[in-house]
Amino acid sequence: MPGMKNVGLMQMLLFLVLFSACTPPRPDLPHPVLPSPTVPPSVSSSPQLTRFPPPTWQKITPENAAEIMELARPNLGEASHSFWTSDGSLLLVIGEAGVSVYDGITYTLINFLDASNEVTGSALSPDGNLLVLATSRDNLEFWDLETLERTDLLPIDPLHWCSGSQGRVSFNSSGKLLAIEMLYGREYCTLVWDSELRGVLHAIPGHIRPLFSPTEPNLLATYFDNNIYMRGAYDGEVLYYLPGSIDYQFSPDGDLFVTRETSEEQRDRFALWEVEGGVLRHTFPDRNEYFPSVYFVDWQGRTALAGFDTDGVLILWDLNTGTLQKIPEQDISGENNFTLHTHQNTFTSQAPAALHLWLTGMRSSGNEVVLSDHGGWVTTFAFHPDQSKLFIAYDNQPAEIYNLISGMLEAQIEKHIKLTSSFAFSPDGGVLLTEHDDFVLLRDPFSGTTLQRFNSGFLFDPRVSYLDATNQVLIFGEEKNENLWEARLTFWDPGSGEMQDTRVLEGKPDLHGRRNFWISPDERFLVSSQTGGVWIWEISSGQRVALLQHMYGKFLTFAPNGEHLLGLLGDGTLAIWDTGNWQQISQLNVPEDAFLITMNPEGNLLAVATSLADNVVVRDMENSEWIGTCQPEVHNIIREIAFDPDGRLLAIAHDNHIALCDLATQEIIYETPGQADWIPQVAFHPTGRFFLSISWGGTTSYWGVP
Template identity: 25%
Template sequence: MTDVFISYCRRDKEFANKLHSVLVGQGKDVWIDWEDIPPSVDWRAEISTGIEEANAVVFVLSPDWIASRECNIELELAIASSKRLLPIVYRDVQYEQVHPALASINWIFFKEAESFDESLAKLIAALNTDLEHVIFHTRLLVRAKDWKEHGQDSSYLLRGSDLRKAEQWLAASEAKDPQPAPLQIEFVRTSHKVLRRERLTVGGISLGLAITATSTLVALWQYHRAEGHRAEAELREKVARVNTLMEVKPVNGLVLALHTIGISLSDDSQEGLNEVRSSLLSAIQGNHEKNRLLGHEGEVYAIAYSPDGRKLVSADEKGVLRFWDLQTGQPLGNPVSALDVPIYAIVWSADGRMIVTGDANGAITRWTTMGNRIGESIQAHQGAVNALAFSGDRIVSGGDDGKVRLWDASGQAIGQPFEGHTDAVYDVASSPDGQAIASASTDGTIRLWSLEGQLLANPLQGHDGGVLSVAFSPDGQHVVSGGLDYTVRLWDLQGNPIDLPFVGHENVVRSVTFSPSGQTIASASPDRTIRLWDLQGNLIREPIRGHEGFVLRAVFTPEGDTLISSSTDRTIRLWNVENHLASEVISAHNNVIQSIAFNSHDQTFASASADGTIRFWDTQGKPISSPLQAHADGVNAIAFNSTGTMLVSGGNDKLLRLWDVQQRRQIGQPLKGHNDAIQSVAFSPDGETIVSGGGEDDRTIRLWNVADRQPIGQPFEGHSSSVQSVTFSSNGDRIASASKDSTVRFWDLQGRHLTTLQGHEFGVAAVAFNPLKNVLISAGGEGILRQWDVETARPLGSPFQGHEGFVAAVTYSPDGRTIASTSEDGTLRLWDNNGNPLGEPFRQNNGVVSAVAFHPNGHLIVTGTEDGTLHLWHDMIVERWLAIACEQFQGYQFLSSLTTLSALELEAIAGAQNTCKFLQAES
């Protein structure tokens, strides 16, 4: 073990040498790599071991360190091992470009203007802080790693005083740096569990010889009671583990979720099912992996697919090429040990007959699609070849020497190098028509060139730091770029930025690409995510997670339904572009959708809009008949009667209208009485009565007789502002109303005010009764939901919190177990009856989600938005989530190829298999 590992860029070698010398002079044992050679697998393993066995890692920050692949990998290794990180600044860097793990730590400045001795004293003090804690951290990590590398053999676990010291160290680590690594925690906990199990086994034998028959019964009762509590605790622990895994290993999270729900199903406990259905939903929402290609023994730097999209070629840090069948995920032939240096770039020709690679030594090599070399390698650049592209039949290359070069298919140079960049060229791209070339450089610019090397526009400048990736849109009208400043940027061909930068990544953006449709941009980053954006810079969905290392490359397949990525974790992964629970989107109205209602008789639904129309739809989103021109000034609310034969609508024209559903025509004359817009309507359960709520200048609730279309009694008065929502209880004996005055009121059918519910602050937009319980839910302007006991008028539990804007609509599922709410934050959220969110929010990117309704069978939710769009969300029940999860799991053939699975992971896989077998048998 060593005191310190020094991570530095080769250009700062002189300073690193000086730092090494003075630290050794201070009695420190220092690990530093002086070899200026291309990285190999053995070299990478040596670096990894050096970091793991060091008490602290010092990072010599400079612009070149930030741009260095290898330096960032060293940081990633240090973070993975939870090492003490000590950033020192040798040459000025931009704070925004520094990895958050280092940016959040106080820097020690060793710039020329600073006193070296003073800075050294600060560094020594930092190295010596909590030194005993740090030394134990290193020793424990080494033992934990040894245990893991020996297949988690129990003989390598801690015992006796070693275990006691480790548990004491963990308990005291909460406020110290560095924090324990996950592997250390697992190692100590497993040691404790194994020791406890051994003691129980021995103790159980001796105890069994002594107890009497009576005490045996008592012991058995206590045992089963304890087992019930233990099983419940273990279930909750597994659910928590699923949620943690979804952030880093979604496939593992999905497998564990299936295992966990299998336990709850076999227990035949509805409560057990409630515990895990949220984790199951999160698992299928967050897991997009379709397949994983395994076989590379080094980090996968480059990938390219054949023009027909059926094959893939990949290249790694060892200089190995591999060919794959994308339909099956199987390798094609044997790996080609092509070169002895890392391959940084690879491209497939448009005619499908040639593959070209670029390597760390500056050479370009041509290959057949069978992996045979074509001629000799071409020395193309001084320093590495970082990027390749085909422009027609020409090869385009970009390198560390800051030049862009063209080559013909035989490997002959075409013209002179394109010069202008002042630092390394990291990416090149060809326009769809082959007439323009884009290059991205760490000098902070993107340049657009003609095939003769002439600039087509002024350099594109805007990134705060180097640019690492560039791509043309399919129509050739735009360029997208990704940079060291963690942003994605969109440009026109005149060099003008389009809108604001796309912000979200937590590390540099290594790869950008357009979908074949040109409507989606994908970006990949060392933050281990791939993100999908629309052209306005909105995230289309949550980031795609799963890689366990830097994501270096991401490309769309020609069909656009799959993304392929490569990573330092030595894998290539295929991802579903579409979410498994993606909504069906319908452009339905020309203005905000105010209300949605299902017809329980034929299971169609209707939507009402501020554009004045009501439209009818089937459950696939196909329109039924022409729109009803219902209310000239806009429709605010609609409701079906229980038999589905009649629809009532209320509008800004202060009128109620009744409609014959089958004939699609109005019944009689409009119902008049309100003095302002009608904001809400509802039928009684027996269909004989309608309730309506009036706007700001009316503030009343009115009852109407359906048979003669006459008002019943006097208006209900009491609210001091607009009545936004009205509804009947399931037995029809009371009415609930919600108002902008921030109250909910209960009334009997004679208009007597029963009670007032208070708890919201900025108005109440909607209320709904649970169909099976005497419970009401209300949606507030402050972004929260509250449940109430109808009999006592008391709140039930804590408010439901999660929305980031006012809640516009809320409803219960037909079985009363699930609540759906929508908000101005652009989301649909699902909740259980205890206020726990189910899965992640369903984002719609259409502004306010203004309306929501459940299909009578609970499988489908329909939402409406302020731009007139309908979203149909199918498969919204746990049984369908389980089926989807099993479909995903059964497609993961690569699980059988993984050789480093822990006992817990193997248990989860077996449990998931049993769950899916149970589901198959039941269906």
């Protein structure tokens, strides 16, 4: 069937391009500009494998804060590239936050190379001994893969020849040169580095997409204004130029070069050139055919160019004659050894172990870093009431359940289920509720298995909570009734999945797109910021019982015992309301730039974060006095604050760091290394044995004292 053929072939192409193995370096050809000394090749040896036992976590205290380390990282952020070392001993997976190093035979995690900032480019030297990372702070990191240590951290452009942030990074075939693409708005530039002297040789303003010849170390191709320039790599001197777009590549032997030519009058065409002299050999395909891309391939002992047409059929072109050949689907499986070449990497269908590894992921216990390539945003997370599990939901893949004792992934919620936007539990932890776009599911919290479905599709953007007092599931949202939207509470039986009762919220509040709702600890009241102030409803009746006017309702918190509601008024004051009669009982002066508040579990300490001073002031609520200020060493935007269970420590998530403040001395006693992305969420585990950070790039990290 044509459709099945198309799907099968496209799947195979996807499989082919996911897994890479570095090709052994070819002998260097002499170059006339700057001869380099011959260096005996060194053998890359695999470091001693280390199996980490599940850690026995200590409670984090001011006394042991210096021993805090990252215990596990369930998500590296988006995985951008992978390399095999030349001898196959190591597999390197490059993520936004750093590099996971795996044994190339057993796939056992050996180490995690923590980058100083977000990784934007990477390159592996041909001998497999040196890894270079470009980071978002315009630095180059050099990593020795024999010792797995960072040997240099240098500015990419110390003389400011280029303005911008870096893109692609690549080695030439000898490993002695590095090309770094610099991008910024409309200003482009390529830098060529000496990788041994660790310095810039020259800059090529306006040019991007640097590509070294796979065999000739002194040949570099760059792109500028619909032309590809062949130049000497060591001095940048232009040899000749070819018409074409940024889509180009060398053949594996370096003798041929293929470019894509763009034209407004016809579909894109590809041109095959001889590198020696820039002689045109063939152009293809015909005008009535379209190919999104072509690749050099080894096909039954000969090199050819290949591409998939719009029907998913594999097309081959003979490099000598330019003749076209269509290949039946059955011929690209089995023993045909179909190998796809791109610059300095080979992708082959004969790697089922690597294919399985990438598609299923690798997850292990202890403080071993976990390989994961989803890299999406974390939408929500929650600890299980018995403190043994962590639930994480992403925007682009199934939610996950992690065992906090072993550090292992225990279950993934069904892949076909829509985005999980929140978790809710019964107080005893026996019921897990997951909120989705137009329904709510009741699940087994240990396996993620669906036990009951609540068809709340008539409610737009539903919110869910478990009411322990009445043993009911509360789902509330907006329902359209005769072209008018009304806010509605619905009450469901967790056993049968049937709706038992419903209430319309008085006052016609606007619930569309709002996530700033709070349910009081005693489950009696629903609180939301609305026009004119904060509205309070009685959950059992849906009646509005109070309107707290002029309250800056985005920043609210209930006292842990539920007797008081605290909120910023937006004018340098903080109001405290009695939830028994909703009367204001107190008002505190706070910094005018206060924007975030939280209380410790005992309810006797209040933390207020500021937006201009980038610090947190702490108040003793029992003695009615401010006791100190926690000031992170690096002044960055504060995004979240959290007390530890004992009220001795305060975690401050600011920019891409987390600072721990000792509340007894107001000193910063620990600061995490910078992560790849901003950290908007931080939380202590209920035992206080570790804290958890979640970044916008999807990286979740556990920090503790093993």
